[in-house]
Amino acid sequence: MTRLAESLRRGGIFVWFAGTSLAFCLAMILGLVGYIAARGLGFFWPSPLVQVRSAEGPVLGEITGHEPARGEETGKLQFRVGNRDIYGQDFRWVPTVGLGAPEEPKDAVLLERTEYGPFIGRITAISHQGTVAVQGAGALAEAARRLPESRRLLEEVQATEKGKVGELNRRMERLRIDRKGLEAKGDQAAIQALDTQVAALQSTYEALQTTIDQTRTEAKSWVLDLETADGQKKELPLSSVVRIVAANNLSVTDRLGIYLSRMWEFLADDPRESNTEGGIFPAIFGTVMMVLVMSVLVVPLGVVTALYLREYARQGWLVRAVRVAVNNLAGVPSIVFGVFGLGFFVYTLGGGIDRLFFADALPTPTYGTGGIIWASLTLALLTVPVVVVATEEALGAVARSQREASLAMGATKWQTLWNVVLPSAAPGILTGLILAIARGAGEVAPLMLTGVVKLAPSMPLDGTFPFFHFDRKFMHLGFHIYDVGFQSPNSEAAKPMVFMASLLLLAVVVVLNIFALNLRRKLRARLGGSTF
Amino acid sequence: MEIEDPRPVPEPIHTPEASGPLVPRPSYTSMSDLPLTDPSVLTAPTMLQVERLNLYYGKKQALMDINLKVAKNSVMSFIGPSGCGKSTLLRCLNRMNDLIDDVRIEGRVLLGDTDLYAPETDVISLRKRAGMVFQKSNPFPKTIFENVAYGLRIQGEKDKTVLEEAVQRSLQGAGLWEEVKDRLKDSAQGLSGGQQQRLCIARALAVRPGRCLMDEPCSALDPIATARVEELITELKQEFTIVIVTHNMQQAARVSDHTAFFWMGKLIETGLTERLFTNPGHRMTEDYITGRFG
Numbered sequence: 001m002t003r004l005a006e007s008l009r010r011g012g013i014f015v016w017f018a019g020t021s022l023a024f025c026l027a028m029i030l031g032l033v034g035y036i037a038a039r040g041l042g043f044f045w046p047s048p049l050v051q052v053r054s055a056e057g058p059v060l061g062e063i064t065g066h067e068p069a070r071g072e073e074t075g076k077l078q079f080r081v082g083n084r085d086i087y088g089q090d091f092r093w094v095p096t097v098g099l100g101a102p103e104e105p106k107d108a109v110l111l112e113r114t115e116y117g118p119f120i121g122r123i124t125a126i127s128h129q130g131t132v133a134v135q136g137a138g139a140l141a142e143a144a145r146r147l148p149e150s151r152r153l154l155e156e157v158q159a160t161e162k163g164k165v166g167e168l169n170r171r172m173e174r175l176r177i178d179r180k181g182l183e184a185k186g187d188q189a190a191i192q193a194l195d196t197q198v199a200a201l202q203s204t205y206e207a208l209q210t211t212i213d214q215t216r217t218e219a220k221s222w223v224l225d226l227e228t229a230d231g232q233k234k235e236l237p238l239s240s241v242v243r244i245v246a247a248n249n250l251s252v253t254d255r256l257g258i259y260l261s262r263m264w265e266f267l268a269d270d271p272r273e274s275n276t277e278g279g280i281f282p283a284i285f286g287t288v289m290m291v292l293v294m295s296v297l298v299v300p301l302g303v304v305t306a307l308y309l310r311e312y313a314r315q316g317w318l319v320r321a322v323r324v325a326v327n328n329l330a331g332v333p334s335i336v337f338g339v340f341g342l343g344f345f346v347y348t349l350g351g352g353i354d355r356l357f358f359a360d361a362l363p364t365p366t367y368g369t370g371g372i373i374w375a376s377l378t379l380a381l382l383t384v385p386v387v388v389v390a391t392e393e394a395l396g397a398v399a400r401s402q403r404e405a406s407l408a409m410g411a412t413k414w415q416t417l418w419n420v421v422l423p424s425a426a427p428g429i430l431t432g433l434i435l436a437i438a439r440g441a442g443e444v445a446p447l448m449l450t451g452v453v454k455l456a457p458s459m460p461l462d463g464t465f466p467f468f469h470f471d472r473k474f475m476h477l478g479f480h481i482y483d484v485g486f487q488s489p490n491s492e493a494a495k496p497m498v499f500m501a502s503l504l505l506l507a508v509v510v511v512l513n514i515f516a517l518n519l520r521r522k523l524r525a526r527l528g529g530s531t532f
Numbered sequence: 533m534e535i536e537d538p539r540p541v542p543e544p545i546h547t548p549e550a551s552g553p554l555v556p557r558p559s560y561t562s563m564s565d566l567p568l569t570d571p572s573v574l575t576a577p578t579m580l581q582v583e584r585l586n587l588y589y590g591k592k593q594a595l596m597d598i599n600l601k602v603a604k605n606s607v608m609s610f611i612g613p614s615g616c617g618k619s620t621l622l623r624c625l626n627r628m629n630d631l632i633d634d635v636r637i638e639g640r641v642l643l644g645d646t647d648l649y650a651p652e653t654d655v656i657s658l659r660k661r662a663g664m665v666f667q668k669s670n671p672f673p674k675t676i677f678e679n680v681a682y683g684l685r686i687q688g689e690k691d692k693t694v695l696e697e698a699v700q701r702s703l704q705g706a707g708l709w710e711e712v713k714d715r716l717k718d719s720a721q722g723l724s725g726g727q728q729q730r731l732c733i734a735r736a737l738a739v740r741p742g743r744c745l746m747d748e749p750c751s752a753l754d755p756i757a758t759a760r761v762e763e764l765i766t767e768l769k770q771e772f773t774i775v776i777v778t779h780n781m782q783q784a785a786r787v788s789d790h791t792a793f794f795w796m797g798k799l800i801e802t803g804l805t806e807r808l809f810t811n812p813g814h815r816m817t818e819d820y821i822t823g824r825f826g
Binding site: 404 | 626628631656657658659660661662663664666668670672673674682683685686687719732735736739
């Protein structure tokens with residue numbers, strides 16, 4: 001009894017309690033990140049292809065799930081059998097009763113394709129322009145040898161289409177708009193000149209198209225003869241194969257190579273097959289870009305607001321009311337900001353810009369539709385209270401003695417604010433920015449209304465003038481997770497993508513935060529041991 | 533020697549707290565008015581003159597009818613117990629009390645012929661001509677160089693050689709040059725407390741102000757740094773008029789030519805430091821400097 005009383009008096013129990021709470025929070029965070037990482041990162045590791053003999057014939061695939069027997073229900077195994085074009089679905093449940101011994105045939109392969117998900121089965125032959133080149137066991141090796149060349153040709157085609165053909169299209173579109181303007185004026189001579197230009201572009205385009213078609217045909221000349229585990233046959237041009245994984249015949253190094261190559265594809269490539277395969281680079285890029293634009297917008301807005309509220313406005317009920325209102329903005333549901341962004345930024349502001357500067361392109365909207373600038377502005381509005389509150393606190397924390405020192409030198413109030421107060425408050429302002437980034441990077445709902453799309457053909461930042469395209473729609477990791485997980489036709493197969501995208505979103509937020517923290521640390525070091 | 537004192541006669545001080553009758557000591561009867569003032573203070577060329585100054589913080593009166601002259605190229609120290617108004621008066625000399633809400637000031641502070649509190653006075657240009665050093669050293673979060681150059685920079689000086697010359701001169705004047713000349717680009721907040729205070733003095737002197745106002749500049753310093761600053765004050769007297777607020781009576785005795793003693797918002801006595809400390813004209817002054825209260 002006395003020991004308990006003593007412990008209460010000394011507060012030992014409360015220290016324990018506080019420590020346990022902290023440990024609990026840490027465990028939750030680590031559990032969250034760990035779970036997502038485990039589910040996501042394992043996805044790239046090539047798992048063995050298992051063949052079993054079921055009542056309905058042989059089944060070959062990766063084992064992805066297991067349901068134990070329950071009462072009268074027999075136990076079931078889930079196989080990822082692939083071959084969506086043949087079976088109609090990627091996954092199959094097979095009762096465990098009466099299964100033969102599972103085997104891992106050495107010649108089983110998993111082909112990652114550009115269409116219909118993976119093929120799982122065997123390569124029986126490889127032919128070139130209709131004649132069989134290699135048959136039987138050597139076909140797999142030959143296909144693997146031919147694959148890089150085929151990939152290279154396809155990439156060439158894609159690069160040409162994206163670069164040269166895209167540039168031609170842009171120029172044609174510009175000419176079309178110019179022509180529309182000239183038609184309104186009725187300048188026949190100029191229209192004639194334009195038409196000649198268009199014709200020249202058209203012939204360049206046709207020449208390009210011929211080259212592209214030739215390359216395509218060349219890429220398609222190698223064809224694989226495939227056979228599934230239950231004996232169905234299929235022909236597949238080598239050009240639609242992305243990766244050949246002979247899953248049961250790999251050394252650890254091979255597996256690691258495939259793991260890294262898949263990981264790299266995921267990080268650096270465009271998505272395929274309505275986002276369920278391939279990479280998510282555009283989404284990473286879009287997220288980072290959007291957050292950066294948001295930061296550039298939110299800091300001046302928040303700092304100027306806080307400066308006025310704190311330093312210039314006469315403190316009274318009005319300022320208190322404004323302060324409460326600004327703080328409460330942080331509590332408004334984000335979708336409401338999205339609706340505001342759509343109504344005000346996109347339709348009113350963007351529509352106005354279109355009527356003023358892009359009237360020729362109408363009715364196709366330029367700024368009058370969702371775009372990265374409107375999404376960033378909406379998020380800036382959403383996160384501005386955080387910056388205002390942090391800045392106000394930072395301004396308040398600047399020592400009075402420093403202001404007095406500056407004012408006593410004959411500096412005006414503005415000079416004092418600019419030269420002494422703001423630099424001292426900069427780390428605090430950055431704290432606000434860090435919080436704003438953390439909030440902004442994770443928002444999805446307002447973005448869906450103001451500029452995020454499932455698949456953006458071009459990035460908001462690229463090599464064509466004026467390099468930064470504020471009007472473009474963009475992809476976002478948060479939206480990608482929602483889209484792939486819940487809106488995709490094949491969400492079971494896309495599940496690991498959801499975990500990977502979540503992990504990446506976390507990583508992006510962490511990296512952006514580290515960047516801001518580093519900036520703050522440097523600023524602090526320059527200020528020489530400032531207090532906050 | 534009879535000096536014509538232009539001031540109106542202030543009210544005599546009668547406070548119940550003070551012990552004994554408030555009469556000047558017999559040894560110093562030539563001036564019966566309060567506050568007591570040495571004749572020499574009144575004859576020296578005047579830098580600053582405070583006339584009938586009353587200051588109120590809201591309803592509370594913090595300074596009561598202050599009349600004071602500060603002679604040119606001299607050091608005057610303000611002494612008195614905490615809360616007696618000496619810092620408030622010092623801040624009045626640079627209109628620093630304007631920054632505090634709810635302050636009301638009556639009376640005049642004359643700098644030459646101009647009244648600091650006249651409506652047409654430009655506070656900014658006034659402050660540019662006065663250097664101020666505060667109780668707690670308050671270097672800006674900038675480099676040593678930028679700290680000293682600050683005053684010139686806000687006055688629009690951009691010429692690098694002018695700035696460098698001014699920084700070196702001021703740092704030499706503050707006796708800091710030898711210690712920091714190799715690290716002018718370092719943060720000022722990495723300096724020691726004494727160095728920081730001398731940096732603040734250098735910063736105040738860089739614009740060559742006519743007067744320097746110091747609010748307990750040594751209260752946070754160790755004895756060695758204090759000695760250094762005191763030495764500096766004595767040197768600076770050649771060029772500047774200095775007013776220093778201090779709690780340390782030895783310091784007042786060491787550095788100042790004239791001393792003013794305040795008590796409860798009133799100026800009790802002012803005069804030559806040597807005389808005031810050896811032969812105080814007022815009972816309360818004597819009580820204070822001998823440590824009987826305060």
